[in-house]
Structure formats: structure tokens, C-alpha cells
Amino acid sequence: DAGITQSPRHKVTETGTPVTLRCHQTENHRYMYWYRQDPGHGLRLIHYSYGVKDTDKGEVSDGYSVSRSKTEDFLLTLESATSSQTSVYFCAINPGTGTDTQYFGPGTRLTVL
Amino acid sequence: KNEVEQSPQNLTAQEGEFITINCSYSVGISALHWLQQHPGGGIVSLFMLSSGKKKHGRLIATINIQEKHSSLHITASHPRDSAVYICAVSSNYQLIWGAGTKLIIKP
Numbered sequence: 001d002a003g004i005t006q007s008p009r010h011k012v013t014e015t016g017t018p019v020t021l022r023c024h025q026t027e028n029h030r031y032m033y034w035y036r037q038d039p040g041h042g043l044r045l046i047h048y049s050y051g052v053k054d055t056d057k058g059e060v061s062d063g064y065s066v067s068r069s070k071t072e073d074f075l076l077t078l079e080s081a082t083s084s085q086t087s088v089y090f091c092a093i094n095p096g097t098g099t100d101t102q103y104f105g106p107g108t109r110l111t112v113l
Numbered sequence: 114k115n116e117v118e119q120s121p122q123n124l125t126a127q128e129g130e131f132i133t134i135n136c137s138y139s140v141g142i143s144a145l146h147w148l149q150q151h152p153g154g155g156i157v158s159l160f161m162l163s164s165g166k167k168k169h170g171r172l173i174a175t176i177n178i179q180e181k182h183s184s185l186h187i188t189a190s191h192p193r194d195s196a197v198y199i200c201a202v203s204s205n206y207q208l209i210w211g212a213g214t215k216l217i218i219k220p
């Protein structure tokens with residue numbers, strides 16, 4: 001158990017509304033990631049962080065922003081949700097032991113109507 | 114063409130059968146990972162390989178660096194092995210993910 005929680009676990013929202021998903025870790029790991037998972041696409045990286053206030057874009061970052069003001073929290077924000085952002089969102093951490101092994105949170109199922 | 118390809122996409126087998134899931138990649142890698150995602154959604158790391166073979170219980174993972182290919186084997190498969198198995202490779206400080214193989218083991 002890598003001590004990763006995500007909130008909320010499920011959310012239904014309407015197109016055009018802002019949404020923030022939270023990833024919280026208890027282990028003070030440096031690297032944190034946000035992925036989305038859609039049928040036929042596998043896991044796709046949205047944004048990642050390599051420290052407090054240090055973030056970078058992944059392959060599908062359009063329409064998403066992130067913030068990391070504390071080591072333990074990595075927030076993913078959809079400024080104006082669209083139906084194409086309906087997905088399951090996973091947060092992951094990398095303990096930074098040099099293996100690139102990532103440990104995943106339980107996921108957040110987001111539905112945008 | 115995806116940089117990480119898994120086959121088959123779907124696999125249904127009877128309990129007790131020997132299972133093989135394949136992963137091919139086209140980029141230079143420093144390591145290859147196998148992960149398991151259960152129907153409930155949780156993702157668990159199974160193996161990280163950079164050469165040879167690793168075994169954990171009934172699971173065996175092999176990698177051939179020259180052929181850019183890895184296999185995940187399950188011996189004496191059981192319905193609780195039903196899950197999506199995901200291959201990912203570490204390349205240039207990032208992880209590149211396969212689309213996953215959905216495995217169903219029937220009792």
C-alpha cells in the first residue's frame with residue numbers, strides 16, 4: 001500500500017463546469033502523475049510533477065491544468081469540462097528509487113453530461 | 114503504430130490452462146513493467162524487468178531485449194486471475210503504455 005488516495009471516487013457533472021480532482025499521498029514521494037484511462041487507449045499521461053510547484057505536460061494535457069503546492073497533494077483541474085473528458089482518472093506516484101515503478105491510486109470515475 | 118503493442122487484446126481460457134500474454138515494443142528501453150488491473154479498477158505493479166526472467170508464484174515474466182519482446186505467463190490459471198494485464202516500458206525517463214490484454218478465466 002503506497003498510501004495514495006483520490007477524491008472524489010465518482011463524479012457526475014455538466015458540460016462547462018469546473019472540476020477538480022485530488023490526489024493525496026502519505027509517503028512524501030517526489031514524483032506524481034495524472035493519467036486518464038479510456039477503452040482502447042490504455043493509460044495516457046495528462047500531467048506530472050517532479051516536486052512542489054514543478055509540473056510538466058504529458059501527451060494529453062489540453063483542457064487540463066494541475067497544481068502542487070504541497071508534496072502530498074497533486075490537483076487536477078478541468079477548467080470547463082467537456083463530454084470528451086468523461087473517463088477514469090488515475091493518480092500515480094513514483095518513489096524515485098530509480099526503477100520507474102509507479103504505484104496507483106484507486107481511480108476517479110468522471111462523467112461529463 | 115503504437116510503440117508498445119500487446120497481444121492478444123482479449124483472451125478467454127478455462128481454469129487450469131497455461132496463459133501467455135505478449136508485449137512488443139519499438140523503442141529503446143531501460144526497463145519493462147507488467148501491471149494488473151482488476152475488474153474493480155485498482156492497478157497493481159507485478160514485475161519490472163530489464164533482462165531475463167522473473168517469477169512470482171504462478172506468474173512468470175520474461176524479456177528478450179534483442180527481439181524487443183516480453184511475455185507474461187500464468188501457470189495453472191484460476192478465475193481470480195481474470196483481469197486486464199498491462200505492459201509498459203521505461204524509455205527516455207517516461208513510461209509508454211500498452212493498451213492492455215483483458216483475460217477471463219472460466220471455472
